[in-house]
Amino acid sequence: MITFDDLGKAEFVSIESFRKNGTSVRTPVWITPDNGKLYCWTGSDSWKVKRVRNNSSVNLAICDREGNIESEWVSAHAIVQDDPAHVKTQTQRMAKRFGLMFRMFQFMGIVRQSKYVAIEFTPVTETTNVPQSSPTPAQV
Numbered sequence: 001m002i003t004f005d006d007l008g009k010a011e012f013v014s015i016e017s018f019r020k021n022g023t024s025v026r027t028p029v030w031i032t033p034d035n036g037k038l039y040c041w042t043g044s045d046s047w048k049v050k051r052v053r054n055n056s057s058v059n060l061a062i063c064d065r066e067g068n069i070e071s072e073w074v075s076a077h078a079i080v081q082d083d084p085a086h087v088k089t090q091t092q093r094m095a096k097r098f099g100l101m102f103r104m105f106q107f108m109g110i111v112r113q114s115k116y117v118a119i120e121f122t123p124v125t126e127t128t129n130v131p132q133s134s135p136t137p138a139q140v
Contacts, residue, residue: 002071004123007060008033014063015040015119016073017051024059025051028067031060031121032093038121041090044082049117052078060121075124082117090118 013031016024027048029040058078062071
């Protein structure tokens with residue numbers, strides 16, 4: 001079974017997010033781990049940001065740079081972090097982990113005057129997947 005830690009060690013991770021009609025869309029991204037969470041850095045106007053803002057339930061899997069899946073899927077909860085402090089922290093994480101390749105992407109964004117956000121991923125635990133039910137008379 002793959003863990004969040006395993007995902008954080010991978011070079012590429014596929015994010016499976018969902019359109020309003022329920023259709024899944026897979027996107028390979030660079031990812032960085034920090035304190036039990038995973039983060040990616042992406043354009044604020046990207047479709048994955050729009051999908052995550054609409055539906056925060058996502059799946060993550062290790063993949064190659066072309067998005068070919070190399071592991072099983074892990075369910076996660078995604079939050080778009082667009083405040084400057086979060087974006088700056090994620091930019092620093094990305095620069096530290098991916099070095100010159102990241103700096104090249106960052107430079108292209110500066111030239112295009114792009115704006116960026118961080119997407120934060122937290123694992124979905126079994127307790128968050130269990131539907132809440134009313135106690136039976138025997139439990140009361």
